[in-house]
Amino acid sequence: MIRIPVPRVVLFAAAILLLQQSGKGARSSSGPAEGSIAPVFDLAVPESKARVKLDELRKSKPVALVFGSYT
Amino acid sequence: MYNDYKDSVDFLFIYIKEAHPLDKNGATIPKNKGVAELKDPSTAEERVKNANICKKSLALTLPNAIDGIDNKTCEDYAAWPERLYLIGTDGRVLFRGEPGPARFDPAALDAAIRKHVSAAASAPASRKAKKT
Known part of the structure; x- marks a missing residue:
């Protein structure tokens, strides 16, 4: 069998990356996990000059976010 | 659901990039029959225009907001489509x-x-x- 030498620093970096991805609160391409801090946003409101911020919206009640488009 | 829980939960519809925008040749991918065709916006103003079409066409009653042209919120939440x-x-x-x-x-x-x-x-x- 052919063994390809892998520098220790590369293995260490890969291990750290895996630990970060599997830890509670990690965010990945799957979106923020349950229990993790939700990414904040500050977004425009249609037909209005108002803005909507997650930090302000969630103060009094939980917030259900519905992401979508028309097509 | 919104009417059932609006007293205990705030709802927010966030308009994000279209799932099936018109491509450069004028065709949707895939073609959605009976649905207005929207171009993928290149400016914030175009996205707002699309969001308003979405809001009116779907007769949305939920409070709603529009993701930025950089799609940051969509990407932060891996929310597409x-x-x-x-x-x-x-x-x-x-x-x-x-x-x-x-x-x-x-x-x-x-x-x-x-x-x-x-x-x-x-x-x-x-x-x-x-x-x-």
């Missing part, structure tokens, strides 16, 4: 739905809201007082 979340008052994710359309599941959000609402209702008064 459609997805549901429930965020707690402490800023943490209480529920993360699976991406749509195949795994878009409003019933799962409904269950998460009921779980949260019942948990909040049964919390001791002293715990509730500490939060305020």
Whole structure:
């Protein structure tokens, strides 16, 4: 069998990356996990000059976010 | 669901990039019959225009907002093409739905809201007082 030498620093970096991805609160391409801090946003409101911020919206009640488009 | 829970949960529809925009040749990918054709916007103004078409066409009654032209919020939540979340008052994710359309599941959000609402209702008064 052919063994390809892998520098220790590369293995260490890969291990750290895996630990970060599997830890509670990690965010990945799957979106923020349950229990993790939700990414904040500050977004425009249609037909209005108002803005909507997650930090302000969630103060009094939980917030259900519905992401979508028309097509 | 919005009418059922709007007293205990705030809802926000976030308009994100189109799932099936017109491509450069003028065709949607795939073609959605009976649905207005929208171009992928290149400016914030174009996105707002699309969002307004979406709001009117779907007769949205939910409070709504528009993702920036940089798609940051969509990317932060891995939300494209459609997805549901429930965020707690402490800023943490209480529920993360699976991406749509195949795994878009409003019933799962409904269950998460009921779980949260019942948990909040049964919390001791002293715990509730500490939060305020």
